Amino acid sequence: MFYKTKVKDHIRVPPSLFGIDLDQAIIKEVKKKFGGYISKELGMVIECSSVDNIGEGIIIPGDGASYYETTFTLIIFKPEMQETLWGKVKDIAEFGAFMTIGPIDGMIHISQSMNDFVSFSKDKVLLGKDTKRTLKVGDNCRAKIIAISYKDILNPKIGLMMRQQGLGKEEWTDIPKEAKESKKAK
Numbered sequence: 001m002f003y004k005t006k007v008k009d010h011i012r013v014p015p016s017l018f019g020i021d022l023d024q025a026i027i028k029e030v031k032k033k034f035g036g037y038i039s040k041e042l043g044m045v046i047e048c049s050s051v052d053n054i055g056e057g058i059i060i061p062g063d064g065a066s067y068y069e070t071t072f073t074l075i076i077f078k079p080e081m082q083e084t085l086w087g088k089v090k091d092i093a094e095f096g097a098f099m100t101i102g103p104i105d106g107m108i109h110i111s112q113s114m115n116d117f118v119s120f121s122k123d124k125v126l127l128g129k130d131t132k133r134t135l136k137v138g139d140n141c142r143a144k145i146i147a148i149s150y151k152d153i154l155n156p157k158i159g160l161m162m163r164q165q166g167l168g169k170e171e172w173t174d175i176p177k178e179a180k181e182s183k184k185a186k
Helices: 022-034 177-185
Strands: 002-013 043-059 066-077 084-093 096-101 104-109 118-121 125-128 134-136 140-149 157-161
Touching: 002 022, 002 043, 022 043, 022 066, 084 134, 096 140, 096 157, 104 140
Parallel strands: 104 157
Antiparallel strands: 002 066, 043 066, 084 096, 084 140, 096 104, 118 125, 125 134, 140 157
16 A cells, blocks of 8 residues: 655755755755665655655764754555555466566465466466466456565565455456446556
8 A cells, every 4th residue: 555654854964965955955865865765664665755844954063964853755655464456467487476566566376366276388377277267477467465574674575366256367357347447547
């Protein structure tokens, strides 16, 4: 899920930025400090959308930079257990499929791709034995988050499943056409 969240932090503005507008210098340093930041509590920082308040600056002896207590708004992506998301299949391997959901990829194990015996073909397609359903790169799908791991904070892992009713490739779902069209409009 995407969120806007307010954060309060001390932002260091180096002397090299003293010549530009303070708001621009703060935004530049916030983006530098939080761009690509990932944590279990906050999620994944996408962008700094605004700087809301800049306090009075202080200079710490020996540093030369100014520090400003700043309140700013970040746009973050924080995946949540049991959340259902639309995504696009990015790659298919023998053990499952990788799907792009927002700014990260999730993995769908082959056993979680559909309610059927699933086989992998050399042209990167997952094929259901009885249903004849296929899953290939580029397919739009709806999946549910079943696992989130921040063990490697720089590379969080998201486990997905598409076996329940209403999940899977767009053609497999029984979602009303209006809901699908509103998803495409976004």
